[in-house]
Amino acid sequence: MIEIDHVSQIFRTSGRQAHLALSDISLTIEDGAFVSILGPSGCGKSTLLYIVGGFVSPTEGVARVKGRAITGPGPDRGPVFQEFALFPWKTVLGNVMYGPRQQGVKAAEADAQSRRLIEMVGLKGFENFYPKELSGGMKQRVALARTLAYHPAVLLMDEPFGALDAHTRTRLQNDLLNIWERDRKTVLFVTHSVDEAVFLSDKVVVMTRAPGRIKQIVDIELPRPRRRAELLLDPRYQKYVVEIERMIDDTSEDGLRP
Amino acid sequence: MMARVLSRLAPLLACLGLLAIWQAGSLMLNTESFPTAIEAVRAVPSILGDRESVINILDSLRRMAIAFAAALLFAIPLGLMMGRSRLVASFFNPLLMITYPVPKAALMPIIMLWLGVGDLAKMLVIFLGVSLPVIYHSFQGAKAVEEKMLWSGAAMGLSAPQRMIRIVLPAALPEILTGCRTGLVLALITMVTSEMIARQSGAGNILFNALDMGQYDTVYAMIIIIGAMGIGLDAAFEKLRSRLVRWSEPGFDIPLSFA
Numbered sequence: 001m002i003e004i005d006h007v008s009q010i011f012r013t014s015g016r017q018a019h020l021a022l023s024d025i026s027l028t029i030e031d032g033a034f035v036s037i038l039g040p041s042g043c044g045k046s047t048l049l050y051i052v053g054g055f056v057s058p059t060e061g062v063a064r065v066k067g068r069a070i071t072g073p074g075p076d077r078g079p080v081f082q083e084f085a086l087f088p089w090k091t092v093l094g095n096v097m098y099g100p101r102q103q104g105v106k107a108a109e110a111d112a113q114s115r116r117l118i119e120m121v122g123l124k125g126f127e128n129f130y131p132k133e134l135s136g137g138m139k140q141r142v143a144l145a146r147t148l149a150y151h152p153a154v155l156l157m158d159e160p161f162g163a164l165d166a167h168t169r170t171r172l173q174n175d176l177l178n179i180w181e182r183d184r185k186t187v188l189f190v191t192h193s194v195d196e197a198v199f200l201s202d203k204v205v206v207m208t209r210a211p212g213r214i215k216q217i218v219d220i221e222l223p224r225p226r227r228r229a230e231l232l233l234d235p236r237y238q239k240y241v242v243e244i245e246r247m248i249d250d251t252s253e254d255g256l257r258p
Numbered sequence: 259m260m261a262r263v264l265s266r267l268a269p270l271l272a273c274l275g276l277l278a279i280w281q282a283g284s285l286m287l288n289t290e291s292f293p294t295a296i297e298a299v300r301a302v303p304s305i306l307g308d309r310e311s312v313i314n315i316l317d318s319l320r321r322m323a324i325a326f327a328a329a330l331l332f333a334i335p336l337g338l339m340m341g342r343s344r345l346v347a348s349f350f351n352p353l354l355m356i357t358y359p360v361p362k363a364a365l366m367p368i369i370m371l372w373l374g375v376g377d378l379a380k381m382l383v384i385f386l387g388v389s390l391p392v393i394y395h396s397f398q399g400a401k402a403v404e405e406k407m408l409w410s411g412a413a414m415g416l417s418a419p420q421r422m423i424r425i426v427l428p429a430a431l432p433e434i435l436t437g438c439r440t441g442l443v444l445a446l447i448t449m450v451t452s453e454m455i456a457r458q459s460g461a462g463n464i465l466f467n468a469l470d471m472g473q474y475d476t477v478y479a480m481i482i483i484i485g486a487m488g489i490g491l492d493a494a495f496e497k498l499r500s501r502l503v504r505w506s507e508p509g510f511d512i513p514l515s516f517a
Contacts (some may be wrong), residue, residue: 065503075414085406089428089505098412111509150414 002029002052002186003153009047014084020211021047027205027214032184036197037205039249043211045061046158052188053079053156065154075103078152082159084139086131092118092142093127097175099150099187110149117145137168143177154186154230160198174200174228181215188219198222198240199231206247215247269293291474298478305479311464315483318460321377322449325384333392334434338426340393341400354393360389363451364443366396370456380452382462387448388455395437399430432503442495446488461487 009022021044029035050056051063054073063070065077071214073079083089086095096117121141131139136235141158147155161169179201180187185240191197204218220240221232231237280295295494340347363384372377401425411425427434453462461484466478500507 053409073409074416075413077413079406079409079413081406081410083404083406085404085410087407087410087425087428089431089503093262102414102416124448134504146410148411152413 001031001066002027002188003026003067004048005050005062005063006047007063007144009044009049009051010059022051022058023211024046024212026061026129026210027216027217029186029188029203031186033203034180034187035203035205036125036189036191036201037207037210038194038197038244038248039207040165040209041192042210043207044210045192045207049156049188049190050081052154053077055079063178071165073208075099075150076152077154077156078147078150079158080140080143080147080160082162084131084143085144086139086142088131091130092123092134095131096145096149099146100249103150107131107153114149114248117149118142119129119145120179121145125184135157135166135168137172138166140172141175148179152185154188157187157189159192160249162191169196170228176200177226180242194244198224198244198254199228204240204244218244274380275426290472293475293478297475298482301475302482305464305476305483311361312400314459315461317461318449318453319487321381321460322384322445325381326388326442326445328381329388329445330392330438333389333437333441334396334427337396337401337434337437338422338430340397341430342422343404343428343474352391354390357386358390358394366445366452366455375456375458379456382451382454384445384448386481388443391440391444392434392437396430396434397441399433400426401436402433403429419484432506435499435503439492439495439499442491443488446484446491 004025004027006021007022007025010112011019011021013019026050037048039045040197047056051058052065052070054070054077057071086097090098093114095109096114097107097110101107105113118124119142123138123141123145126134126138132144134142144160164172170236173196187201189197198220201220204220206215206218207213208215218240222237222240223232225254274482277295277299281296284292284294336350340350340447341364346440365386366379366383369379369382407429408421411421418425449460450465453460454466457463457466461480465477465484468474468480
């Protein structure tokens, strides 16, 4: 379980201006839940994810994982970034093996596990390619496999499909759901796409424009496993999308008021 | 096929072209202090056949190799730390800015007062000459390392020193090696100039002794030898570099069309 307890984040910008990125956020994420954080750009949703990752420490408040305050990054929380952040000097296999090897898994075992994971994300045959030789979608598949390889209990996904074209994005969403439905890790998924959030999540946390506050939490009660083609025709799905889009429109207008 | 043969031969043709211009220029000027290319090239074997000269040249190379290696061991870690720590950078950056434009050979007389005219003084000058570009490029390389790559490493359990050696160093390697290549050329230049000032032994010493004695063919032959050493070292280094950073080479990056 992840608890975010009255967390605020203030950034000092140049010229000594203080920018309030997150304002008094409290949120609880149950184990095994797929939770999306949705909001307009600049609402601090990625910052919230970085706080859970331990990459950024909150100015006020505390975030806990399994009851313990987060003080830094750890292999129990695996990030997947929009920028992929692969190690370019390592091959696909080298990247995926990196985490397990760091955790002390024997080379032969890490090799076998990593090859299985690479196959699972659909990249069999590309084990010896370097990241530079891969397309964006393939890179993100490698990044996902690299993070899954060290078995984090929580996946932290920071707009992972934001840099991809629509077609690739859809394919990766489907594959992510398939993978997730197998082992039901806790997923915290940051996005600005309403469709994506509704399609993937159990819960969508809608945030307001800066300073980021939680506007509303929407439980998505759609059956699983979800099939995209069925869902798009499902009136319940459409209702969620419209409902959440309206919320976002409201928050945008809030932001525009002086 | 023809184009490939031609591009293979291009460096050779360039050298021959340069020698031809030299030959023509020297015939036109017709002064004793500017021997023709043919005369200079003819003097090369007599230098390389002379035991004393070969020992001198090898001595130069030995000093250069030691100073170059020491400079890398000092400059790469310093540059990487500057790139990752604002404190370290703000301390060393001004020092770097002051020392960068100073011609290192200009320090030679002062260094000779401290360390004498022997190996140590010359190696220190080469060390300084090599260090600065290597620090600078390591600094730039480390600064450009993507934060999220380091975060990914931290999540896998890499400690700060481990991230430095296992993420910052390889990620910055292409940039570091660019600095090393500049450093290598500077090492050769400072090697010769150091021997020009502290005349005792070495390739530079042969050159300037010959100049004093008016043996101009030897002077120019030495220039050819030093130039050839430069080309050889650079080519060898380039071979090593392209092997080490094959993963970052351009022309390598034709992405596959696959989701």
